[in-house]
Structures are given as structure tokens and as C-alpha cells.
Amino acid sequence: MLKYAPGRTRLFSFKEPMMNSTVKGGWRRSARAGVWVAISLVGASALGAVALRRDEPINAMWIIVASVCVYMVAYRFYSRFIALKVVQLDDTRATPAERLDDGRDFVPTNKWILLGHHFAAIAGPGPLVGPTLAAQLGYLPGTLWLIIGAVLGGCVQDFVILFASMRRNGKSLGQIAKDEVGPIAGFTALCAIISILVILLAVIALVITNALKASPWGTFTLAMTIPIALLMGVYLRFLRPGKVLETSILGFVLVMAAVVGGQYIAQVPGLASLFTFDARHLAWMIIAYGFAASVLPVWLLLAPRDYLSTFIKLGTIFLLALGILAVRPTLAMPALSRFIDGTGPVFSGKIFPFAFITIACGAISGFHALIASGTTPKLITRESQARLIGYGSMLMESFVGIMAMIAACVLQPGIYFAINSPAGIVGADPAVATATISSWGYPVTPADMQTLTNQVGEQTMFSRTGGAPSLAVGMAHIFSRTLGGHAFTAIWYHFAIMFEALFILTVLDAGSRVGRFLLQDLLGHIWKPLGRTSWYPSVILTSLLIVAAWGYFLYQGVMDPLGGINSLWPLFGIANQLLAVVALCIATSILIKMNKARYVWVTILPMIWLVLATQTAGYQKVFHSDPRIGFLAEAGRLETMIAEGSVPAGQIATVQRQIFNNRLDAAVTGLFAVMILVILVDCARQWIAILSRRQLPVLCEAEYQRTAFTHD
Amino acid sequence: MEIIRKWWKMLGQVMGEGEYARYCEHLRAKHPEKRIPSAGEFWVSRLNEKYSRPNRCC
Numbered sequence: 217m218l219k220y221a222p223g224r225t226r227l228f229s230f231k232e233p234m235m236n237s238t239v240k241g242g243w244r245r246s247a248r249a250g251v252w253v254a255i256s257l258v259g260a261s262a263l264g265a266v267a268l269r270r271d272e273p274i275n276a277m278w279i280i281v282a283s284v285c286v287y288m289v290a291y292r293f294y295s296r297f298i299a300l301k302v303v304q305l306d307d308t309r310a311t312p313a314e315r316l317d318d319g320r321d322f323v324p325t326n327k328w329i330l331l332g333h334h335f336a337a338i339a340g341p342g343p344l345v346g347p348t349l350a351a352q353l354g355y356l357p358g359t360l361w362l363i364i365g366a367v368l369g370g371c372v373q374d375f376v377i378l379f380a381s382m383r384r385n386g387k388s389l390g391q392i393a394k395d396e397v398g399p400i401a402g403f404t405a406l407c408a409i410i411s412i413l414v415i416l417l418a419v420i421a422l423v424i425t426n427a428l429k430a431s432p433w434g435t436f437t438l439a440m441t442i443p444i445a446l447l448m449g450v451y452l453r454f455l456r457p458g459k460v461l462e463t464s465i466l467g468f469v470l471v472m473a474a475v476v477g478g479q480y481i482a483q484v485p486g487l488a489s490l491f492t493f494d495a496r497h498l499a500w501m502i503i504a505y506g507f508a509a510s511v512l513p514v515w516l517l518l519a520p521r522d523y524l525s526t527f528i529k530l531g532t533i534f535l536l537a538l539g540i541l542a543v544r545p546t547l548a549m550p551a552l553s554r555f556i557d558g559t560g561p562v563f564s565g566k567i568f569p570f571a572f573i574t575i576a577c578g579a580i581s582g583f584h585a586l587i588a589s590g591t592t593p594k595l596i597t598r599e600s601q602a603r604l605i606g607y608g609s610m611l612m613e614s615f616v617g618i619m620a621m622i623a624a625c626v627l628q629p630g631i632y633f634a635i636n637s638p639a640g641i642v643g644a645d646p647a648v649a650t651a652t653i654s655s656w657g658y659p660v661t662p663a664d665m666q667t668l669t670n671q672v673g674e675q676t677m678f679s680r681t682g683g684a685p686s687l688a689v690g691m692a693h694i695f696s697r698t699l700g701g702h703a704f705t706a707i708w709y710h711f712a713i714m715f716e717a718l719f720i721l722t723v724l725d726a727g728s729r730v731g732r733f734l735l736q737d738l739l740g741h742i743w744k745p746l747g748r749t750s751w752y753p754s755v756i757l758t759s760l761l762i763v764a765a766w767g768y769f770l771y772q773g774v775m776d777p778l779g780g781i782n783s784l785w786p787l788f789g790i791a792n793q794l795l796a797v798v799a800l801c802i803a804t805s806i807l808i809k810m811n812k813a814r815y816v817w818v819t820i821l822p823m824i825w826l827v828l829a830t831q832t833a834g835y836q837k838v839f840h841s842d843p844r845i846g847f848l849a850e851a852g853r854l855e856t857m858i859a860e861g862s863v864p865a866g867q868i869a870t871v872q873r874q875i876f877n878n879r880l881d882a883a884v885t886g887l888f889a890v891m892i893l894v895i896l897v898d899c900a901r902q903w904i905a906i907l908s909r910r911q912l913p914v915l916c917e918a919e920y921q922r923t924a925f926t927h928d
Numbered sequence: 929m930e931i932i933r934k935w936w937k938m939l940g941q942v943m944g945e946g947e948y949a950r951y952c953e954h955l956r957a958k959h960p961e962k963r964i965p966s967a968g969e970f971w972v973s974r975l976n977e978k979y980s981r982p983n984r985c986c
Contacts, residue, residue: 319954320947320974332942342986388981409982416986457967458948461940514975522984526943577986586982726984733980749980792986 252292259285263363266551267356273546276622279355280540283363283618287611290367295375295607302807302815303379305599310923312385313595322386324597324925327604334592335609336526338374338584339533341420341684341720342577342792343617348683348690349785350574351624351632352562354552357571358621365572365579366614369822373796374584375606376803376819381589382596383917389589393802395916396809400898404891405798406738411888412583412791413731414762417506418769419788420720422780425498425770426682427713430675432491433478435498437714438721439491440474441521442505448520463520464527471524471718475711482673495774502724503767509725510732510759518725525719532715536619539694549625549632554657561637562681563782564844569833572825573789578617580822582795584610597925623690624683630660631668635686638779639679649678673706681779684720688712731762772877775870782844783881786837787888793830794888797823801899808903809913827892834889838882847882851875947974 262282266274299305316322325333350358381387387395390409394402428435448467456463481487493501509517558566563574577583588606596602624632633653634642642649646662653660669677672689680686692708733749735758740747746754773780800823807816840846843853854875857863863871905911940946948970955962965973 317954319951319958321977323950326941329938329941332938333944336942337983338985340984340986420986453968453971457971458945460943460945461936464943513972514979515972518979519975522979523943530939530942581986583982583985587985590981591978591983723984723986726979729979730982 252289255285256289259289266359270551273548274551276540276545276547276626279359279547279618279622283359283615286363286367287615290371291607291611294367295371295603298372298375298607298818299600299603302812302818303376303810305379305602307598307600308922309599310921310925311382311596311599312593312918313597314923314925315918315921316385316594321591322594325595327597327601330592330595330601331605331609332530333595334587334605335612336530337587337591338581338609339529339613339616340577340723341423341716342581342583343613344620344687344716345420345423345683346575346577346789347617347621348624348687349562349636349781350571351549351621352553352555352560352636353567353571354550354556355547355621355625356551357556357567358575359618361571361575362579362614362617362621365575365822366610366617369796369825370578370580370584370614371607371610372818372822373580373582373799373803374588374610375602376806377585377799378588378593378596378602378606379599380803380806382593382599382602385918386591386594387589389585389799389802392589392806392916393798396802396805397899397902401798401802401895404895404898405802406734408582408791408795408798408888408891408895409586410731410734410738411884411891412788412795413727413734414765415769415784415788415791415884416583417724417727417731417766418773419781419784421499421502421506421724421766421770422773422784423682423684424717424720425495425502425774426680426779426781427684427688427717428493428498429495430492431713432488433482433673433710434713434717435491435493436478436481437471437474437710438717440477441471441524441714441718441721442517444470444474445517445521445524448524449516452520452523453515460523461527464523467520467524468527471528471714472711475714476707478710479673479706496771499767499770499774502721503763503770505721506724506728506767507759507763510728510763511755514729518722518729521718522722522726525722528715529719532712533616533619536623536691536694537615539691539698540619540622543694543697545622545626545694545697547622547625548628550629553629558842558845561633561641563785564842565786565833565836565840569829569836570786572829573786573793573833575617576789576792576796578614578620580793580796580826581613582792582797582799585795585799598923620687623687623694626690626693627686628660628664629658630654631664631689632686633658634660634665635677635680635689636683637679638681638777638782640777640779642679644679646678671702671705672709674709679779681781683781684713684716688716728759728762728766732758735762772880776874776877778844783847783878786833787881787884790830790834790837790885790888793826794892797826797830797892798895800826801895805899805902806915808906809915811913813907827896830892831889834885837885847878847885851878851882854878 259282262278265278266282313322313324347358380392384392390402390405393405444467448463452463481491556567558564630653634649642652650660650662665677688709691712692705695708696702696705736747736749736754745751748754773784800819803819804816807819836845838847841849843850854871858868858871906913948967952964955964
């Protein structure tokens with residue numbers, strides 16, 4: 217590592233500093249270059265094999281090798297280019313953690329620990345569910361977008377926003393938007409954040425509702441995590457304050473006992489009926505839970521559940537990677553399915569734009585910008601570490617997405633479609649559903665489904681939309697081939713369901729609470745007392761508002777005959793990419809103000825791509841003439857049905873509510889499109905003004921202060 | 929064994945263990961006049977802060 221050299225203004229402590237020019241150094245340098253050439257070649261040929269082989273099913277290892285090589289090359293070269301040339305990380309500059317060290321929020325932290333911390337914060341259910349849904353197009357579109365989108369888009373966004381926040385004492389994205397662009401951008405960013413939260417919470421709540429309906433085993437396990445979390449909360453608060461790891465292990469053991477015990481609950485009819493609910497009741501329970509978690513003391517329920525889910529999340533992701541490497545499964549899904557024509561049962565619409573909307577997390581996720589401008593920038597010891605933590609952790613999340621894609625594609629396509637197609641499309645009767653799916657060219661029989669249902673210990677596996685059940689089947693498939701064999705498939709399946717449901721609930725209660733704080737912040741501008749976070753009337757009111765907002769969309773999804781995922785998941789994708797556009801716009805503004813206009817393509821190209829994808833998707837979701845894609849076309853179709861009298865009198869109210877919901881979804885999509893345009897115009901106005909020298913570029917960075925740390 | 933212990937400690941720190949000890953150390957070194965909160969008090973105030981801003985992503 218480079219030694220501390222007084223007198224130099226820019227100093228890097230990367231592992232590969234400018235080499236000295238001795239003979240030995242030159243030799244080493246070419247050896248190192250050879251290694252990178254080899255990695256690039258292996259990666260390119262693996263990627264070629266993934267993209268071009270059509271004659272026979274490919275092994276998952278091709279995808280693993282291709283993605284890992286691309287990640288390595290991208291990290292080594294592209295992130296280094298951004299670090300050195302674009303944002304110019306400066307290790308002589310003291311970071312906020314050093315300057316403002318208060319022992320709590322601002323603390324210089326070991327970079328590997330911070331990497332784990334940051335990764336645990338950004339990785340959630342998104343990179344697992346999105347690729348599972350996108351697998352309906354075949355493995356290729358999703359895989360390529362996960363890899364390319366991450367290295368050129370998602371990682372760049374996370375890295376640059378982390379850098380920007382680190383230079384501004386850990387300010388939030390909304391605050392940076394306000395300071396660097398203006399009040400309009402700041403306000404739009406805040407609105408975007410609240411609306412993405414609402415849609416996000418609704419759609420992930422829908423995912424667990426669909427995973428738990430008519431599943432006493434899964435419901436029992438998840439229900440048990442609540443008393444387990446309460447127990448952990450009391451233990452952490454009164455018995456062993458702060459002993460997170462031992463408490464998490466205690467909780468983990470109890471949760472595993474609940475997973476195994478759930479099997480007996482499911483087998484005893486009297487007990488099973490206690491934990492068997494339909495989607496509507498589950499939705500109400502989840503809504504009530506979200507409200508409770510948002511107003512109860514954090515230490516009692518929210519925090520212990522978060523620790524438990526972080527612990528299980530890190531462990532399971534690691535286990536899944538080991539499992540895939542040990543089993544090296546063959547992908548049963550074709551590279552491109554017939555549904556690239558836009559008629560798929562899981563979600564409707566063509567590859568462009570819908571593959572890029574369906575997979576947000578894992579490729580590029582705007583929500584990460586909130587994490588990268590939150591806790592993490594206050595903990596970085598040296599500026600150069602932002603590269604590992606910002607760029608590197610997003611590569612890890614992209615890899616999680618790749619693993620989810622593999623887990624979805626190891627299933628026979630017929631089984632994948634039987635699990636993921638809503639009953640409204642393939643029919644509720646097993647014989648009809650399997651016949652429809654087989655007629656698409658993906659053979660499956662009712663007997664296959666019965667075998668699967670018995671193996672995983674469920675009541676039915678038909679139309680379990682939302683991605684979680686099929687991902688769990690894929691994970692159980694991989695795990696049971698490593699450990700335990702078929703006898704353990706049911707346990708593994710329910711472990712996987714518990715794993716997904718656990719951290720979906722964590723996002724749900726943490727999100728409801730954060731949403732409440734954001735809303736209080738916003739409403740506090742209108743009437744001061746509403747902004748007081750410890751004033752109970754305001755706490756209850758804002759919590760109710762947030763929970764009612766996502767609860768409404770959740771309930772609408774539950775009532776939707778097409779399963780709800782078809783309408784809500786694209787909305788979530790658009791909202792998440794909207795936030796990414798906001799983040800990349802702000803990043804571009806900062807680069808221009810830093811006098812780096814010649815490198816502005818680094819942030820502007822992914823931004824243009826996202827604007828194209830979200831605007832096209834938004835336009836199609838609102839105006840497309842196919843009722844399965846366009847909200848307005850669907851509302852029109854239902855209206856015609858009522859007018860023609862083909863709706864039974866008892867159903868008219870339900871159908872009218874569907875008409876209203878479709879129009880509401882259209883309005884929300886339109887609102888997102890308008891927000892994107894507002895932020896774009898507001899930023900572009902500023903870029904032009906600065907580039908044509910009509911406006912002085914004023915950066916709001918914290919002042920330079922030389923670090924007192926010596927090099928390690 | 930040493931390696932396991934080291935990884936164990938790291939995992940604990942990733943999950944946020946040792947924050948209280950660090951805070952006490954900071955107070956003793958920089959602000960000896962301030963009262964050191966009890967472990968339970970610190971825990972509650974720390975969590976309240978942590979969960980009032982976006983800290984978990986999709």
C-alpha cells in the first residue's frame with residue numbers, strides 16, 4: 217500500500233497503486249495484466265455461451281462464471297476509473313466519521329464490517345422476487361440486465377451518491393437535492409420517496425399474503441416469529457443489552473423450531489384450521505401488524521425482528537451460493553421463452569420496457585440512494601473505501617439477483633408457470649390449468665403438481681403468484697440436493713418461505729415507521745405540531761395514513777382476479793426507477809458542478825436508459841390498448857361488460873371498484889411520469905445554465921480538512 | 929479456532945455489537961464531564977434513532 221507522502225495533494229491507498237518502474241515491478245505488472253486479460257476472456261466466453269447457446273439446456277455455472285468475471289473486471293477497471301478520474305476520491309481528506317466522531321452516529325469503522333453492514337441494509341426481498349418474476353421471459357433477458365444494469369447503472373448510482381453524501385457530512389438524498397439543485401427538486405425527491413415507500417410496502421405485503429394463504433405451516437412459522445421477536449426484545453432490553461449476536465442465535469434456534477414444528481401443526485386438522493386463512497384475512501392481519509409495529513416501541517418488536525432477519529438473511533444468501541456451487545444445477549427454463557411477445561401470465565408486456573421495470577433491485581434500485589445517503593457515509597474511515605462499499609456491495613446484491621434467477625430457472629417451466637400464473641388466466645381447476653400451460657409448450661400434468669404439493673407439504677401449489685413460493689421451491693430443490701434429500705424438501709421449502717416472509721415483514725414495519733417520520737416531516741411544514749415525532753395524536757394519525765395508503769393498494773391487489781402482481785409490481789418497478797432517476801440526476805448535477813462535465817456520461821447514460829424504460833412502461837401501463845397491460849383499457853373493458861349486462865347483478869359493485877382501482881393505478885403511474893419529467897427539467901435547466909456559464913457552479917460540500925490518520 | 933473467533937467478532941460487529949462499549953470509551957476520552965448512560969438507556973435511544981430513517985431497503 218502507498219505510504220503516507222506529505223506534500224502530495226491526492227493520495228490513494230488502493231491495492232494497485234501506480235507501480236514503480238523497476239524491472240521487478242514491470243514484470244509483476246505484466247503478470248497482473250495477464251491475469252486480468254485471462255479473467256476478461258473467461259468472462260467474455262462464459263457470457264457468450266449464456267447468450268448464444270440454444271441447442272441444449274445450459275448449466276447454471278456458466279451464468280455464475282460469466283457474472284463473477286464481469287463483476288471483477290468492472291470493479292477493477294470501471295469503479296477505479298470513477299474513483300480516480302470522475303469523483304476523485306481523496307484520502308488526504310478527513311471523512312465525516314473522523315471529523316465529527318461522536319462515538320455514535322459518526323464513527324470510523326473497519327471497511328469490511330461496513331461493507332457487511334451496508335450490504336445487509338440494501339439487500340432485501342427485491343432482488344429475490346424481481347428476477348423470479350422476470351424468469352417468465354427465459355433466463356437470458358433478466359440475467360443480462362442484472363449484470364449490465366448493475367455494473368453500469370446500479371453500482372455507479374450507489375457509489376456516486378455515497379460519495380456525494382460523504383462529502384456533505386452524511387446528508388440525506390432529499391437534502392442534497394434541495395442544496396445542489398433547488399427546492400423543486402428537493403420537494404419532488406421527498407414526494408418520490410414517500411410514494412415509492414407506499415407502493416413498495418403494498419407489493420411486498422402482497423407477496424407474503426400470496427405465499428401464506430391457505431398455508432397453515434407457513435402462517436404458523438411466521439406468526440411464531442412475533443412472540444420470538446418480543447422475547448428477543450425483552451432479552452436485549454433488560455437482560456443482556458446490546459448482545460445482538462447471542463440474542464439472534466437464540467432467536468434463530470427458536471425460529472428453526474417453529475419451522476420444524478409447523479409440520480405437525482399442518483398435520484393436525486384442529487390446529488391447522490387455526491392457522492389457515494384466505495388472502496383477505498391475511499391482508500387485514502398484515503395491515504394491523506404494520507400499524508402496531510409503527511407505533512410500538514422500537515426495541516420491543518421492530519429491532520429484534522430486524523436482527524433476526526439480518527442474521528438469517530446473511531446466512532441463507534451464503535448457503536444458497538454454496539448450494540448452487542455444490543449442485544451446479546442445469547437450467548430447465550429456455551434462454552428466451554415464448555412470452556417475450558408480451559403475452560406472459562406472470563406479468564404482461566414485452567421485454568422492453570417490462571424486463572427493466574420488473575427487475576429493479578439487483579440491477580439498479582433507486583431506494584439504495586436513501587441507504588447510501590443515510591448511515592453508511594457517516595461510518596467511512598477513508599474516502600477511497602467508498603469504492604468498495606458503494607460499488608462493491610451493489611455487485612453483491614446483483615449476484616443475489618443472479619442466484620434468484622437460477623433458483624427460478626432450475627424448475628421445469630411447466631411447474632414454474634403453474635405456480636406463478638394467476639387463476640384468472642389459466643383457470644382454477646388443476647386439469648384446466650395444466651392443459652392451458654401445456655398448450656403453451658411447457659408440459660405439466662396434475663400429477664406432477666400433486667407430487668410437488670406433497671413434497672413441499674402444502675395444500676396446493678397452483679396460482680401461488682408473487683414469486684416467493686416458486687423461489688422457495690427452487691431453493692428447496694437446490695438445498696435438498698445438497699443436504700437431506702427429498703425427505704427434507706418440505707422443511708427447506710418452509711425455511712425458504714420463512715426467510716422471505718421474515719425480512720419482508722421487517723421491511724414492512726421499518727418502512728411503515730420511516731414513512732410515518734417522512735410524512736410527519738412533510739406535514740410539519742403545514743402545521744408545526746404534526747411534525748413532533750413524540751406527540752401521540754400525530755404519531756397515530758400519520759401512522760394510520762401511511763398504513764392506510766399501502767393497505768389500500770394491498771387490498772386492491774388481493775381482490776384483483778388477475779392476482780394483483782400484474783398491476784402492482786410494474787408500479788413498484790416504475791417507482792423504484794423513478795427514485796434512481798432522481799439520484800442519477802442529482803449525481804449528474806454534482807459532477808457538472810465539480811467541473812467534470814466531460815465524464816458526465818457515467819451517470820447520464822444510465823439515467824437516459826431509465827427515463828426511456830420508465831416513460832415507455834408508464835405510457836403503456838396507462839394507454840396500451842391491451843386490457844392486460846393498459847389500466848385504462850381494462851377499466852374500459854369492465855365498463856363495457858357492465859353496460860352490456862354481462863356482469864351478474866351481485867358482482868356489479870365489485871366490478872365498479874375494479875374500474876375505480878384501474879383508474880387510480882393509471883393516475884398513480886401518470887403522477888410518477890410527471891415527477892420524472894419535473895426533476896429532469898429542473899436539473900437540465902441548471903446543467904445548461906452552468907455549462908453556458910450563465911450560472912456559477914456552487915458546490916455545497918463540507919470544507920476540506922486534512923486527515924490526521926496515518927496510513928495503515 | 930482463532931479464525932472462527934475473529935469471524936464471529938466481525939459478524940457481531942456487522943450486526944451492531946459493541947456500539948455501547950465504543951460510545952462509553954468515546955465519552956470517557958472526549959467528554960469526561962458527561963454522564964455515561966446505562967447499557968439499557970443507550971440501547972433504547974440508539975434504536976429509536978436508527979429506525980427513524982430509511983435503513984432497510986427492498
